[in-house]
Amino acid sequence: MKGLLIKNVADKVTLSALNYYGADFKLDVFNQDTGAYVFQNLQMLESAEPFTALQTTCDEVRAEGIQSLKVLDTTGFNVNDRVTLSTGETYRVVSVDAAGKEIGLHKGIKTAVDLNTTVDRSGALGLYYYNLTMPDEGTFMIKAKDSVFGLQRTDAIKVVVPAQASTSFKVLV
Secondary structure (H helix, E strand, O other), rough: OHHHHHHOEEEEEEOOOOOOOOOOOEEEEEEEEOEEEEEEEEEEEEEEEEOOOOOEEEEOEEEOOOEEEEEEOOOOOOOOEEEEEOOEEEEEEEEEOOOOEEEEOOOOOOOOOOOOOOEEEEEEEEEEEEEEEOOOOOOEEEEEEEEOOOOOOEEEEEOOOOOOOOOOOOOOO
């Protein structure tokens, strides 16, 4: 998360939750001097990269915990792509076996898949942000808590008033 913000200027507060796609982070900002919350439950958004839409369908039933998907077609899928299943889960692709029509995932699936489960390339990055404008200067604790995976991140930010811009210049020889 970012450590320095300017009072009354919107700036992104970000966090990385590598390999946790589709998390639901809420951001709290706590004033350590007054002992009161400035903001609570601000909805963070997941950053997404531009991508070309691509979809395939599972071609074999897979049980919970399996780290690969047998699909109808792997054409266009690459290592490090993110895929979102119609079950709502998002994974990072770690291998593509074109001959065996299999896509390897960075972790086991949380929900069993059937022959109707679709696999869509998604732009999910596991990077979350909120455009925060702080009304007061000081030092604040920020906490981001996720309700999907149970993740929690805390950090401190300092909010300052910008220094007055200099209106004179000196030529140094």
